[in-house]
Structures are given as structure tokens and as C-alpha cells.
Amino acid sequence: MDANGNPDVELFSPMSSGCTRRRTALSSANVKLLDKQSKINQGKSTRSSKKLLVLQELHEAITTCERCTRLREYCRGIGETRRKAYRDEVYWARPVPGFGDPKARIHVMGLAPGAHGANRTGRPFTGDGSGDFMYPVLHELGLATKPKAVAREDGLKLRNLWISSVVRCAPPGDKPKPEEIRNCSGHLTAEIEALPGVRVVVCLGKIAWDGYLAHLVASGVIERRSAYVFGHGAEYLLPHGVTLLGSYHPSLRNTNTGRLDRVMFARVFVKAMEIAGLV
Ligand code: SF4
Secondary structure: OOOOOOOOHHHHOOOOOOHHHHHHHOOHHHHHHHHHHHHHHHHHHHHHHHHHHHHHHHHHHHHOOOOOHHHHHHHHHHHHHOOHHHOOOOOOOOOOOOEEOOOOOEEEEEOOOOOOOHHHHOOOOOOOHHHHHHHHHHHHOOOEOOOOOOOOOOOOOEOOEEEEEOOOOOOHHHOOOHHHHHHHHHHHHHHHHOOOOOOEEEEEOHHHHHHHHHHHHHOOOOOOOOOOOOOOOOEEEOOOOOEEEEEOOOOHHHHOOOOOOHHHHHHHHHHHHHHOOOO
């Protein structure tokens, strides 16, 4: 055993001299225990690799999706015309996959990528006003390693948190059509299945809330959406044990008008962390 009480793995290394003699000196009970531990560790490692593979496949499926013609044309068009401030940049202009910690206990769902934010940078809430409001709060609470999100390669990592949206392509006027939300729901379902550790879902805005509720109805977790009323701070324990929290969306429309301030937003995430057992 080492100083932390972990088994001395070198004892079982085929390269270790005197291996056979020392192994014989162990009681058979200890050998069984260590073999069992080794199998458990191998099982965990295999599950972890499988999960990463599923998330990688999902990443591919989302970024190559062309199902909504209107949205794909709009995103590509934005990438060609570009905003004056970003004229020198190459826009992502593809569907934006979720990102974060594969072991996340909290899943944040937004509406859709911003036309010049995530549609430009390729990562949710990165490079726009909503992210400028959200990430400092997440960082202060220890859920993000940096207070600012500017690019996919900026080194920002999330802890115990996954961020995505119910629609993966930027919609004109931030208004996806109902059939576009339905088209994209398969990606959301696959993502939720790939994140089994999630205990709390935080929906940013009513469209994300309704999108998640539609998933719950389709998967048979709830019967009707009407029993779950959106509001800032709304909280429901769902039949499958996950807690649903509502927050106003951190769009400039809400944060510039004072409808949503930093304290209100932070309170939702403190609550999420408490429920998820992170504080
Ligand atoms: S919104 Fe979703 S379903 Fe539609 S094209 Fe984009 S990724 Fe595909």
C-alpha cells in the first residue's frame, strides 16, 4: 500500500523482479480483493471510453447535420457576410455541439447558437454578450475554469457541467420554427442519454424549457407539459429523479434591461449545485 492506502501496483507488474515470490507471500484473500479491484477499475475505464466514443459520435452527427434547410442556409449566409467586427475571422457556420464535462451533474440548455457568437466560434455561448454574462458567474462558482469564453481554443473547461442548446443552428431572429425544434430533438435525446450523471437540468428561457419538456413527454418521463410552468427560479423534481430549474435567458435583451441580473442568475446555479451535491 502507498501513503494513500492504494494497492502497490508494481507488486503485480510482470517487469518487477521478485514478483512471483512476493505475490506468493500475499494471502489468497488479498489477491482476490486486488483482482476484484482491478476488474472494477477496468470496467470503469471501459465505460468511460465508451462514453467518450458516444459523445464523439454525437459531435460528428451534429456538426454534419443538414436536416433544416432554412437554418443551414441562414448560418452559412451569416458566415459569408459576417459582422464588420469579425470580417477577418472564418465563421464556424455549422451546427454547434454541446461541450463540457462528460461526468457532468448539471446540464445547462440554451435556446440556440447566437448568429455572431456560437455560430462564429463553434462553442455554445462563446464570443457573445450572453456568454460574457454567464461565464463569470460559472467561474465564480467553480463550474468553469475561466471567466471568459472567446474561442474554442481558449482553454476554458467546465467542471461537473455540460452546456448545449435545444436547437443547434442559429435561427433568424432567435426564433426557430416548431418543426426545427422537433428536427433537432433527436440530438438532444442522444446527448441526454450520453450524460447519465446529470442530476439537474437548468433551462435558460422558455423555448429551452419547452424543448426539454417535449423530450420528457416523448421519452415517457412525464405525461403532459402543462404541469410544469416556466419561470425564473421555477423548480420541479421530475419522476425520473432529475430536477428541472428555470432561468431567464442571459441574452442582452434580458440583462441590459435588468430583467435578469447577476445575483438572480447566480442563485439558480447555487441551487443547482446544492441539488447536484456539489456544495
Ligand atoms: S437545427 Fe438541428 S436538426 Fe436542424 S440542421 Fe441544425 S443540427 Fe440539424
